[in-house]
Amino acid sequence: MNCKDVKKKIRRDVVISSEIMEHFKSCPSCAQMAQSSLLLQDILKSHNETYPVTPIEELITKIEKLALPKETFMSKVKEQIDNRPKLIYGMGFAIFLFLFITLVPFSYKINAGYDLIVGNDQQIEISREQIDLIIFKIGLNDIGIEHSGNQLIFTGLSEKQDAIKIATALDIILQNKFEYKINPVYNTISGSLYAQVKDKIKVNVESEGKTLEQMAQEIEEQLSKFYSAVNAIVVEEDGNRRIQVRVSKEEDGKKNEQLFELYIEAEPDEDITFEISTLAKANKLDIDMEGKSDDEIISEVKAKLEEQGQPDADVTITTNQDGKREINIKVDRDEMIEK
Amino acid sequence: MNMDRQQFWRLLKPIHPKAESFCRKLTGNRDKGDDLYQSSILKALRKIKSLKKIEAFPRWFFRIIINNHKNQIRAPLWRERIKILQAMEVMNPQNDYDAKRWLEKALNVLSADEKALVVFYEIEGWKISELSDIFKKPEGTIKARLARSRRKMRKVFEFER
Numbered sequence: 001m002n003c004k005d006v007k008k009k010i011r012r013d014v015v016i017s018s019e020i021m022e023h024f025k026s027c028p029s030c031a032q033m034a035q036s037s038l039l040l041q042d043i044l045k046s047h048n049e050t051y052p053v054t055p056i057e058e059l060i061t062k063i064e065k066l067a068l069p070k071e072t073f074m075s076k077v078k079e080q081i082d083n084r085p086k087l088i089y090g091m092g093f094a095i096f097l098f099l100f101i102t103l104v105p106f107s108y109k110i111n112a113g114y115d116l117i118v119g120n121d122q123q124i125e126i127s128r129e130q131i132d133l134i135i136f137k138i139g140l141n142d143i144g145i146e147h148s149g150n151q152l153i154f155t156g157l158s159e160k161q162d163a164i165k166i167a168t169a170l171d172i173i174l175q176n177k178f179e180y181k182i183n184p185v186y187n188t189i190s191g192s193l194y195a196q197v198k199d200k201i202k203v204n205v206e207s208e209g210k211t212l213e214q215m216a217q218e219i220e221e222q223l224s225k226f227y228s229a230v231n232a233i234v235v236e237e238d239g240n241r242r243i244q245v246r247v248s249k250e251e252d253g254k255k256n257e258q259l260f261e262l263y264i265e266a267e268p269d270e271d272i273t274f275e276i277s278t279l280a281k282a283n284k285l286d287i288d289m290e291g292k293s294d295d296e297i298i299s300e301v302k303a304k305l306e307e308q309g310q311p312d313a314d315v316t317i318t319t320n321q322d323g324k325r326e327i328n329i330k331v332d333r334d335e336m337i338e339k
Numbered sequence: 340m341n342m343d344r345q346q347f348w349r350l351l352k353p354i355h356p357k358a359e360s361f362c363r364k365l366t367g368n369r370d371k372g373d374d375l376y377q378s379s380i381l382k383a384l385r386k387i388k389s390l391k392k393i394e395a396f397p398r399w400f401f402r403i404i405i406n407n408h409k410n411q412i413r414a415p416l417w418r419e420r421i422k423i424l425q426a427m428e429v430m431n432p433q434n435d436y437d438a439k440r441w442l443e444k445a446l447n448v449l450s451a452d453e454k455a456l457v458v459f460y461e462i463e464g465w466k467i468s469e470l471s472d473i474f475k476k477p478e479g480t481i482k483a484r485l486a487r488s489r490r491k492m493r494k495v496f497e498f499e500r
Contacts, residue, residue, distance in 0.1 A: 036496035040489065043442045044461040051369050053356040060348055063380055079385070 109186040116163040119151035205272040409451035445492040
């Protein structure tokens, strides 16, 4: 018998035949292997120590007493995360995405209308009345028109179709002599939520223990960070507190163009709090009231406010004792009065 | 699957003696075995929803015991292996106490799965087909692993000689 056969036999079952014993006499290595296999076999067989089985009822009582902790919200969350480790990666990504959208001030452009440019190297022979008639017939309002020599520009067109209609009408009148170009107009909007919130200026002045002049000064200080020339007045009349804020552009140390004027009403004992949208309030309302009825003026003002992003403004007109008309505009909590 | 605690105890009752004995033999110690068994029951109660079919309960529960034991002994097992290789006490395997120590030493050179396999087959007397079901491996693989485990354990005794 050779070593390979002997080892194979011993591995299967450690039974030592006379043949195997004969081999051991000349092969100490196989003898050693057989000895250790026999030893292992004896030890495994002898390891039959048994203990009494714990009664199942005793086990149940013991386990129940260990008082499995009540499932709390956090333990449920932990269990869900343990069972679905990919969930935590998903949640991490969602949090990152939310922070990215909220904080990163990326901007995007939106189409804000169209401009129509008519012209070439020839003079455009058309009167203002003809242009006004075309605009009136098409049914457009508040269109900007610039006519200079060989170019005619229409601005503030909300739809491309309107530009096409004007171009078609002009084509007939001007007998196909001119070129027409329709340009889209884009507004850049800040995309991040944080940046949009930031676009509002919040003014907050505590009134306790302060005079009206001190409150006015504090309003001016807070707004001076954003505007170059700010004038604020705080008055109390008939049990109401009225705040007037005038913001102008300042160039070369002189206040010139007034940007906007704000009138706010507040309770006498309350803190003064209001917000200004930096985008909207940079625009003025330019209204020519002469020869127009109250309804016409209100429509015009509402249309201009809608362009400035204030579609829900409440507009009324009051007439003073001296016959002067006042336009009252209420936008959210701010009140603007333009005379 | 939706299973209440009462149902769990009803399923555990038929395999309770075998499972408890297995835990004791696996740890080589009654108290440690009982601790392993109880902690495995607690884990099983928490993970009961992962059990898909009632028929799979014995296999599922023994798998929890094996994994629980694996987690408990991981680091100490590695240190134990190094101790075995570095120094062996001279023991008389004919003596019962020494026999137990020998077995402990021999089992400690095995991985947690190999140890479970040896305890199931050599000590508890489970069949190859039952082990194949628990470990979800073909019977040939189970036999090969048992043979490998015996070879490893045999080396413990050969080393001493």
